[in-house]
Amino acid sequence: SYEVSIRADRAEPLWAHLRQAGQAFDAVLIGLEALMILRAEKGFIVIGKDTDGTTLPHDLGVAGPRTKRQSEFVGRRSLFTEEASRGDRLQLVGLTVPQGEAPLPTGAHGVKRSDGRLHSQGFVTSSYQSPTLGQPIALGLIERGAARHGETIEIQHLGKLGTATIAAPCAYDPSGDRLNA
Structure with a gap:
């Protein structure tokens, strides 16, 4: 998708031109909710929704700046602090539920039991x-999530418990065959 910023008096002619040009490609109009579902199916994040103020690139599976770049760059120090190197960081994952169940509630917590209590190990960011x-x-930020694909965890929301299986963030076309369809 694209975002175009133009003067208001040019919007209607541009809209008409785009619709006409798109007919040759069977392009269709979609709303924001459809766009949000499509991006979540591909594991594409929305900053501030699927991340929080502590999320770093390697928590999202983008390790290049941290592992490959040797020269100095703005933000480099932040990628190598003790906090950034913790093994239990929240990492972006996909979450699947058993067939026939409802979508996970956004904001629900992945929980683990310890000392007879539930402890959060992350949360659902999009569902x-x-x-x-x-x-x-669903997408979520779960402790050590990248190393836990295939593991089933408990999900807690408003006192109700369910389960979800940790998976790769991309639920649709993970090989990218349709990327340039």
């Missing part, structure tokens, strides 16, 4: 019913 996949999909 939708995927019409493409015919099942709910």
Whole structure:
């Protein structure tokens, strides 16, 4: 998708031109909710929704700046602090639920039991019913999530417990075959 910023008096002619040009490609109009579902299916994040103020690139699976770049750059120090190197950092994951269950509530916590109490190990950041996949999909920030794919965890929201399985963030076309379709 693209965002175009123009003068208000140019919006209507541009809109008409884009719709006409798109007909040759079977382009269709979609709303914001459809766009949010499509991006979540691909594991694409929304900053501030699927991240928080502590999220670093390597928590999202983007390790290049931390592992490959040797020269100095703005922000380099932040990537190597003790906090940034903790092994239990929240990392972006996909979360799947058993077939036929409702989507996970956004904000629900992944929990683990310890000393007879529930302790948060992260939370659901985005959750939708995927019409493409015919099942709910979700993204979340979960402790050590990248190393836990395939693990089933408990999910707690408003006193109710359920389960979800940790998966890769990209639920649709993980190989990218349709990226330039």
